[in-house]
Amino acid sequence: MKITESPIKGVFEITPKVWEDERGYFFESYREDNLSGAGIHIDWIQENQSYSKAGTVRGLHFQKEPYGQAKMVRVIMGRVLDVAVDLRKGSPTFGQLFSCELDAKKHNMLLIPAGFAHGFSVLEDAVFCYKCSNYYHRESEGGILWNDPELNIDWGVNKPILSEKDKQWPTLKEFKELSGGGL
Numbered sequence: 001m002k003i004t005e006s007p008i009k010g011v012f013e014i015t016p017k018v019w020e021d022e023r024g025y026f027f028e029s030y031r032e033d034n035l036s037g038a039g040i041h042i043d044w045i046q047e048n049q050s051y052s053k054a055g056t057v058r059g060l061h062f063q064k065e066p067y068g069q070a071k072m073v074r075v076i077m078g079r080v081l082d083v084a085v086d087l088r089k090g091s092p093t094f095g096q097l098f099s100c101e102l103d104a105k106k107h108n109m110l111l112i113p114a115g116f117a118h119g120f121s122v123l124e125d126a127v128f129c130y131k132c133s134n135y136y137h138r139e140s141e142g143g144i145l146w147n148d149p150e151l152n153i154d155w156g157v158n159k160p161i162l163s164e165k166d167k168q169w170p171t172l173k174e175f176k177e178l179s180g181g182g183l
Helices: 032-037 172-179
Strands: 002-005 014-017 018-021 025-028 046-052 057-063 071-088 097-105 111-114 116-132 139-144
Touching: 057 071, 097 111
Parallel strands: none
Antiparallel strands: 002 014, 014 111, 018 025, 046 116, 057 116, 057 139, 071 097, 071 111, 071 116
16 A cells, blocks of 8 residues: 655545456555554544535535544545545644545545545546544534635536535634634
8 A cells, every 4th residue: 555645744645556457456445554554543433435426516524523533535436536624723734625536446545534624526426435433423513615715626527516505514714713713
């Protein structure tokens, strides 16, 4: 596995070694020893999977403590633009984002620590899979407006398909005021 830290501390792109032949391919999608060797120590307790049509934007979502979630995300089919926004109170990179394209052909993954808002846009119909370090807790759910002008995210899709909930989240500025400076 190649584990590369992004410019935002704690966010890593992980690219597995893939063995291919005429039958297909094989790779290890998770190896605790490789992650711990890179200083990453997270206990995964839940795994989720979703299917989304091209043009869908999901996010930006997070959970408040004590139900904050680290996530390790990947696509099994298709391509997405994956986005993580630092919401950690006092972080020198608060409000900054990191994005990368996750591609089922490349098999790459993104590890996002707790304290981040997470979202993705679907560039090709996609099956999205992610490990979580905590259980989903509805009352702790929060979000940032997907088209926040301060973040100015280029989602790479025209006429995005959105949930009603994702259209209603506060802006980053409103979140910062409401939360007392972050998560």
